[in-house]
Each structure stands twice: as structure tokens, then as C-alpha cells.
Amino acid sequence: MGVIKTALEIALEKTESVKGDKASIELFEARQRGKKLAGAFLSCEEGVNIENEIKSISVNLKDSLKQGIFDVLVSKISLPAAGSFGSGDEKMIEAVGIGLQAVIGSKQFSPLYQQLMQVYSRYMQEASQYEQVIRQQYAPKLRQKEEELSRRLGREVRIDPMQDPEFAAVLNQHINALKANYESIIDEAKEQIRNMFEA
Numbered sequence: 001m002g003v004i005k006t007a008l009e010i011a012l013e014k015t016e017s018v019k020g021d022k023a024s025i026e027l028f029e030a031r032q033r034g035k036k037l038a039g040a041f042l043s044c045e046e047g048v049n050i051e052n053e054i055k056s057i058s059v060n061l062k063d064s065l066k067q068g069i070f071d072v073l074v075s076k077i078s079l080p081a082a083g084s085f086g087s088g089d090e091k092m093i094e095a096v097g098i099g100l101q102a103v104i105g106s107k108q109f110s111p112l113y114q115q116l117m118q119v120y121s122r123y124m125q126e127a128s129q130y131e132q133v134i135r136q137q138y139a140p141k142l143r144q145k146e147e148e149l150s151r152r153l154g155r156e157v158r159i160d161p162m163q164d165p166e167f168a169a170v171l172n173q174h175i176n177a178l179k180a181n182y183e184s185i186i187d188e189a190k191e192q193i194r195n196m197f198e199a
Contacts, residue, residue, distance in 0.1 A: 077190055
């Protein structure tokens with residue numbers, strides 16, 4: 001007659017071969033710590049210093065910490081969408097560069113990132129010009145819509161162009177075409193940055 005096993009005994013037998021690999025867990029935690037550190041750095045939290053954190057962590061965890069920081073920072077290198085252009089975007093991209101420099105530590109990184117910043121700045125200027133031109137071209141149509149709504153409602157109505165679906169569609173179409181011209185440059189720069197990080 002066979003021995004009847006309890007559910008606990010069966011579960012223990014099945015999990016016996018599964019043992020926590022302490023080193024893997026520490027590497028994972030260091031990577032997660034790096035991601036949180038990068039987020040705190042980009043949020044301008046007080047006392048966050050990427051270089052000091054990298055120096056203070058043990059040698060065997062350093063690469064994982066750097067990888068976590070790098071993953072977050074490099075994901076932030078992108079062009080803003082239509083209607084969301086502002087000085088905050090440029091400040092964030094500058095902060096990303098400072099953080100990446102701390103992680104990569106290569107002298108070749110700085111000139112590459114300066115070129116990327118110039119491309120980013122040129123894109124922002126062109127996108128802003130596109131938006132102004134489209135606003136001017138769309139202004140008569142927007143006034144017509146405002147007048148029609150004002151007549152219907154019996155009070156003066158002002159429409160924010162960004163809230164008008166037709167204007168937003170036209171703007172997005174033009175900005176996306178402009179963005180397509182710059183995306184390949186951004187992707188190439190990100191690839192070079194990845195190569196520097198992995199070297």
C-alpha cells in the first residue's frame with residue numbers, strides 16, 4: 001500500500017529543486033535600484049548623485065546598477081509630441097546627458113551628446129515654427145467656429161486651437177512628418193550611446 005502524502009509534502013518535493021540564487025537576486029535588485037535612482041535623478045530629487053551611488057556600490061553589483069540607470073535614461077531620449085514643446089523638454093534632455101555621462105564615463109560621449117542636443121534644439125525650433133504657421137493659417141477658420149458657437153450659445157466663446165480636433169489633426173500630421181526626418185538621427189545617436197555603454 002502506497003504512502004499518502006500531504007499537500008505540503010508534495011509542494012516541498014516540487015520546490016526542493018528550486019533554490020534562490022542569491023547572486024541573481026542581488027543583481028536584479030541592483031538593477032532595480034539603478035532604475036529608481038535614474039527616476040529620482042530626473043525628478044531632481046535632492047541629494048541624488050549618480051556618480052556617488054556608482055562609487056559606493058560593491059564591484060560585483062556595479063554593472064547591474066549602471067544598467068538600470070542606463071535603461072531609464074536612454075529611454076528618455078525622444079522627440080516630444082506636437083503641442084507639448086517647452087523648456088522642460090530641453091532641461092530633461094540635458095539632465096539625461098549628465099546622467100549618461102556619469103554612467104558611461106567616456107570622453108567620446110560628450111561631443112556625441114552635444115551634437116544630439118543641437119539636433120534636438122533644431123527640431124524644437126522647426127516644430128515651434130510649424131505650429132506658429134499652422135496656427136496663423138487656421139486662425140480664420142477658428143474665428144468662424146467661435147462666432148458660430150457664440151451665436152448658438154448667446155455668449156462669447158473662445159476655442160483653444162489644441163482642443164479643436166481639426167487643428168490638432170493638421171498639426172499632428174505636419175509635426176509627425178517633421179519628426180520622421182529627425183527620428184533616424186535620434187535612433188542612430190541612441191545606438192552609438194548603447195555601443196559606448198557596452199564597451
